[in-house]
Amino acid sequence: DSGVTQTPKHLITATGQRVTLRCSPRSGDLSVYWYQQSLDQGLQFLIHYYNGEERAKGNILERFSAQQFPDLHSELNLSSLELGDSALYFCASSGRGASTDTQYFGPGTRLTVL
Amino acid sequence: AQKITQTQPGMFVQEKEAVTLDCTYDTSDQSYGLFWYKQPSSGEMIFLIYQGSYDEQNATEGRYSLNFQKARKSANLVISASQLGDSAMYFCAMARLGQFYFGTGTSLTVIP
Numbered sequence: 001d002s003g004v005t006q007t008p009k010h011l012i013t014a015t016g017q018r019v020t021l022r023c024s025p026r027s028g029d030l031s032v033y034w035y036q037q038s039l040d041q042g043l044q045f046l047i048h049y050y051n052g053e054e055r056a057k058g059n060i061l062e063r064f065s066a067q068q069f070p071d072l073h074s075e076l077n078l079s080s081l082e083l084g085d086s087a088l089y090f091c092a093s094s095g096r097g098a099s100t101d102t103q104y105f106g107p108g109t110r111l112t113v114l
Numbered sequence: 115a116q117k118i119t120q121t122q123p124g125m126f127v128q129e130k131e132a133v134t135l136d137c138t139y140d141t142s143d144q145s146y147g148l149f150w151y152k153q154p155s156s157g158e159m160i161f162l163i164y165q166g167s168y169d170e171q172n173a174t175e176g177r178y179s180l181n182f183q184k185a186r187k188s189a190n191l192v193i194s195a196s197q198l199g200d201s202a203m204y205f206c207a208m209a210r211l212g213q214f215y216f217g218t219g220t221s222l223t224v225i226p
Contacts, residue, residue, distance in 0.1 A: 002158075033214070043205060043216035056212035090159060100147035100166055100209055105159035 003027065004093050004106035012112045018079040021109045025072055025093030031055070032074040033094070033103055034066055038087035049074055081113045117141065118206050120217035127196045128225050134181070135191040135220045137206030143167075146210040148189040150180065153203040153219070162204075165189055196224045 003026035013019055025032050034046040036059075045058035049068035060066075063081075068074040078085060088108045094101035119138045127133035139148065150162040165173045165180045173180040181190040193200055201224045206217040 002160075035214075035216075042218050043207075045214040045216075048212065048214075058213060088157060092159075100145075100164075102149065102161055102164050103214075104161060105151070107158050110157075 002104040002106065004091060004104055006089075006091050006106035006109050008109060009107065010110050010112075012114065013081060014114055015081055015083060017081050017113075018077065019081065019111065021076040021078070021089055021091075021111075023074045023076070023091030023093075023106060025074070025091075026104055029093035029095050029104075030072065031094045031096070031101065031103075032068055032072070033092040034060075034074070034076050035090040035092065035105075036087045037090060037108075038084075041087075043090075046076070078111070083113050086111055086113045117215035118208050118217035120206055120220050122220045123218075124221045124223070126223050126225055127193075129198060130195055132192060132194045133196055133222065135193070135204050135206075135222065137189045137191065137217060139187050139189060139206075139208045139215075141187075141208065141210050143210050146208055148180070148182070149207040149209070150178070150189075150191045151205045151207060151216075152200075153205060155202070159205075163191065193222075198224050198226060200224050 005024045030051045037043045046060040048056040066076045090108045092103035092105045094103045146167045148165045152160045163175045163178045177194045179192045203219045205219045
């Protein structure tokens with residue numbers, strides 16, 4: 001158990017819908033990262049938040065957005081969902097937010113778009 | 115451009131033997147970090163080992179060691195004394211300038 005929690009574990013929804021994925025980092029960690037893992041794209045870095053502020057963006061679509069709240073939990077919002085958004089979404093956390101920090105991953109949320 | 119390359123889609127190893135999983139990376143930066151993660155069939159990503167670009171010694175964590183050859187830009191994972199529970203996908207990753215790149219992974223199967 002990495003100490004990072006993600007809810008829900010599974011999510012099934014329809015095209016065009018909007019969903020919110022939630023992540024709580026390990027106790028004491030200030031950084032949260034979001035990743036998408038799909039069969040065709042592999043593991044893709046989406047976005048990094050540090051202590052409530054966006055730190056870096058990766059391959060995140062404009063339909064996706066994220067935020068980190070004062071209690072340090074983070075939410076990833078996915079809107080206008082398409083079939084291709086079906087994937088495993090991971091959240092990871094680290095202490096300081098430096099690029100070389102070890103990231104500890106949550107169990108993931110499996111999103112299925114029908 | 116592919117930043118992390120794992121050329122072995124699948125590997126087999128006999129139980130109790132050692133195995134090397136290959137990883138090469140592409141960056142012109144001086145400061146970066148290299149990681150290996152394990153993903154069992156259950157899906158979670160488990161951190162195994164980390165190597166900083168300025169570290170002169172190869173990283174080791176129990177049965178895992180990282181063979182870091184900076185000039186060749188390679189960061190191979192060596193698993194010694196393989197166990198059945200080592201069967202999983204293994205991902206090499208690089209962190210640089212706030213961006214994070216993962217390879218396509220190597221599927222390792224340990225044969226009893």
